Structures are given as C-alpha cells and as structure tokens.
Amino acid sequence: METARRKVIVITDGDKIAKKAVEQVARRVSGRCISLSAGNPTPLTGPEIVELIKAAKYDPVLVMLDDKGSSKKGKGEKALEYIAKHPDIEILGVVAVASNTDHTQGVVVDNSITKEGEVVTQAVDKHGNPKVFNGAVLEGDTVDILNELDIPVIIGTGDTGKMDGADSLKKKVPITTKAVEEILFRSGYKYGHY
Numbered sequence: 001m002e003t004a005r006r007k008v009i010v011i012t013d014g015d016k017i018a019k020k021a022v023e024q025v026a027r028r029v030s031g032r033c034i035s036l037s038a039g040n041p042t043p044l045t046g047p048e049i050v051e052l053i054k055a056a057k058y059d060p061v062l063v064m065l066d067d068k069g070s071s072k073k074g075k076g077e078k079a080l081e082y083i084a085k086h087p088d089i090e091i092l093g094v095v096a097v098a099s100n101t102d103h104t105q106g107v108v109v110d111n112s113i114t115k116e117g118e119v120v121t122q123a124v125d126k127h128g129n130p131k132v133f134n135g136a137v138l139e140g141d142t143v144d145i146l147n148e149l150d151i152p153v154i155i156g157t158g159d160t161g162k163m164d165g166a167d168s169l170k171k172k173v174p175i176t177t178k179a180v181e182e183i184l185f186r187s188g189y190k191y192g193h194y
Contacts, residue, residue, distance in 0.1 A: 005090040007059035009183050010080060011176070012142035013097040013160040014066030015040045021161030021173045022062050028177050029184065032056040034063045041068035041075040046082025053089060060092065060189060062180070067141040077145040084149045093153030093183030094146060095176065097160055098126045101141040108136045110186075112156035113179045115166035128158030128166060128175060153186045155179040 009031075011022050019038035026033035034052045037044055042065050044052075053061050063083065067074030073081075084091050096107055111119050115128025123131045123138035131137075138156040146154060157179050161167055167175040 005088055006053050006056070006061060007187075007189060008053060008061045008063055008083065008089055008091050009093055009095065009180055010083070010091060011062060011064050011095040011097065011160060011180075012066065012076065012080075012140060014038045014042055014064040014076065017162060017169075018064060018066075018097075018160040020169055021167065021176055022064055024169060024173050025177045025180050026062045028172070029060065029180055031060040031062055032058060034061060038064045040066050042066050042079050043075075044079065046079040046086075049079055049083060050086050050089060053083075060184065065142055073145060074142070076142040080142070081145050081149065084151065091151060092187040092189055093155060094151050095160075095179045095183070096138050096143045096146065096154050096156045097140055098124055098138050098156060098158055099140040100126055101139065104139050104141065105144045105147065106134075106137040106139040107143040107146040107154060109138045109154045109156035111182070112138065113175050113182070115158055115163040115175060117166075117174060117178060119182065123156045124158050126159050128163035153183050155182050
C-alpha cells in the first residue's frame with residue numbers, strides 16, 4: 001500500500017531568530033517545525049531532514065534551509081534539492097527570503113508579502129519593501145536552486161522574524177505566517193488539528 005507523501009513548506013532562512021519565528025508559525029497553522037533544520041548554514045543533510053520530516057506527527061511540516069550568505073550552492077540549497085526530489089515528500093511551496101547576498105541569480109516569485117502585510121506581485125528586499133528595479137526577481141542566498149526545481153508556489157518575504165520589527169516574535173510573526181498561510185491556501189491544503 002502506498003503511503004501518503006508528507007506535505008512540506010520550506011523557509012529559506014535558518015538563523016536563531018528565524019528558528020523561533022518558524023516554530024511560532026508552525027504552532028499558528030497547526031503544523032510541525034523541524035527545529036533541527038535551523039542553522040546558519042543548515043547543519044543537516046537532505047537525507048537527515050527527510051527522516052525528521054517522516055517522523056513528524058502530522059503535516060504541514062515546516063523546514064528551514066540556509067546557505068549563510070553564500071552565492072554558491074551551499075548546504076541549504078543542496079538539502080532543498082534533495083528534499084524536493086524525494087518521492088515521499090510533496091513541497092507545497094517555499095517562503096523565499098530576501099537577503100543582501102551579491103552575485104545571485106535570484107528567483108521569480110509568484111507573489112510577495114511586504115512588511116505592511118500586503119500581497120504584491122513583485123519581489124521584496126530584506127526589509128520587506130517592494131522592489132522597484134528587477135521587480136519580480138527576489139535575491140537571496142538560498143533561492144537560486146528554486147529555478148531548477150518544480151515548486152508550485154513561491155512567496156517572497158523579507159528577513160524572517162525581522163523586517164524592521166514588522167515580523168517580530170512580539171507581534172506573532174505576522175508576515176511569515178501570512179506567507180505560509182498563502183501557500184497552504186493556494187495548495188488547497190486544509191490544515192488544523194484539533
């Protein structure tokens with residue numbers, strides 16, 4: 001009998017603030033967070049993360065991946081590539097986090113959430129402000145690999161848990177939460193474990 005593929009949302013950030021933020025978002029959407037995937041750069045391999053996803057009690061499973069500012073294919077992107085191609089995993093979407101990394105290709109986003117919480121058609125910068133130049137392309141250290149993968153929804157945001165305080169833990173991480181909810185909504189995934 002075929003087992004159901006696990007439903008995963010990837011956030012391309014993994015520092016200490018992002019970890020606390022994504023853990024809070026997971027609680028808000030009744031999901032699970034792979035806290036061990038946090039790190040700058042990502043401390044685990046793709047196979048290790050897949051095992052943790054499979055062990056999670058229920059979906060959706062939120063995973064953090066980070067290249068620590070590297071413009072090359074770093075640990076986070078390598079793990080993301082493995083997870084996305086794994087037959088037991090279905091990536092519902094990716095929250096693509098902008099950074100100030102130079103020499104990246106960037107990725108065209110479906111939409112972004114600004115630091116004001118608005119859904120816009122262009123990319124945003126690290127602070128969650130809409131980009132004026134090269135509008136649809138979000139630049140970040142862990143997003144180039146997305147161009148090679150079949151990801152159904154890519155939602156851009158500024159720096160997870162930050163964005164000039166607009167996405168802070170005190171405010172219950174509203175921007176990252178909205179990005180995750182947007183992915184859940186667009187995927188048709190019904191969430192809530194009560």
